[in-house]
Structures are given as structure tokens and as C-alpha cells.
Amino acid sequence: QQQVKQSPQSLIVQKGGISIINCAYENTAFDYFPWYQQFPGKGPALLIAIRPDVSEKKEGRFTISFNKSAKQFSLHIMDSQPGDSATYFCAASKGGKLIFGQGTELSVKP
């Protein structure tokens, strides 16, 4: 009930392409779904977040798509840039602790 499953584990995308990372959760009590970006040697930084009453949220080149019935959500990075190369984590929570996915290492090739 507490797991969040993330895929793929690693992703290589050409500059200008679309990066798509998927997550699935089990606990229907979760009400907050953030995505974090982490660079080597740094702590995770919040990228974008969504609540289950919304099916899509867009901030700049980053979009979260949320499917409540399927218990899935995904991150889309449009016009991917080499500077987007990092590890991305999805997470879910209900009023407190975050349950994280296993992470996706994204590499954007110039």
C-alpha cells in the first residue's frame, strides 16, 4: 500500500526531444504528488507537483499528467535540454512523509 513504482530506471533523449517518466501508486489515500529533480552531490529540488483533483498541470517545459482511476502519473519534459540531465524522482504523500519512486536517470544528448 505504500509503494510508488517509477519507470524507466534510465532514459536517454536527444536535445529538443520529449522526456517521459511514469509512476504508479497503490495507496488511494495519497493526495499530493510531487516530482523532484536531483543533481549529483545536491539535495532533491521540487520541480512541479499536482493534487488528484486535477488531471494535468503545466509549468514551463514541465507537465504532470495524472490519471486517478489508473493510479498513475507522469512527468513530461518538453524540448529537453542537456541541462535537464539529472535524476528525477516521483513521490506521493498524505499529510507528511513522502514515499519516493526509485528514480530515473535522465541524460539529454546534445
Add this chain to the structure above:
Amino acid sequence: GAGVSQSPSNKVTEKGKDVELRCDPISGHTALYWYRQSLGQGLEFLIYFQGNSAPDKSGLPSDRFSAERTGGSVSTLTIQRTQQEDSAVYLCASGGVTDTQYFGPGTRLTVL
């Protein structure tokens, strides 16, 4: 403004020794979290403090791990009798009135 700070940034210790890791949250944040990041286990929740409420200790892996938060601000995570499997990056995060958690840079712990 200042973000979450953690000290030390790196800690090397010998098996069996005790270690203390410190977290300074963002000023005014009432929520403070500790997580552990390791290659095999990803990012794991350890403990959560919210204001004056009793902490949520459900993620602590053993009774060798403990944490306290003094004066509703600074927190210390203590690991007693360290084991090699405790080697990881220990991350602290703080939060205010929203669900957003702001992470510090972490403390990399190596147990020899």
C-alpha cells in the same frame, strides 16, 4: 533567504562508533523530515517532526537510530553503534504551511 543546511557535509566513521548529524531548517518552518538515500534503497523516509506534536518515527530502521528537535528548530539525527549498512546520504527537509518539502544538501556518511 537561507535554505536548509546540514552538517557535516561528509562524515567517515568506524564501525561501532556513534555519529550525530545536524539539520538547520528554513526559519519559520514547522515541519522537519529526515530521509536516507542509498544506492540499493533509494530515498527512504526516516522520521518527521511537526510543531509540538509527537514525531512520526515509523521509518527508523532500528533502535540504533534516534532524532530530536530542539526548540522547534534545529534537529539532530543520532546513529549509535554504526554499521556498514548505515553508509548513505542522510537528507533533511523542512516545510511550512504547504506540502512542499525543501531539502538540504545532505550528509554523506561512510562507515568503515
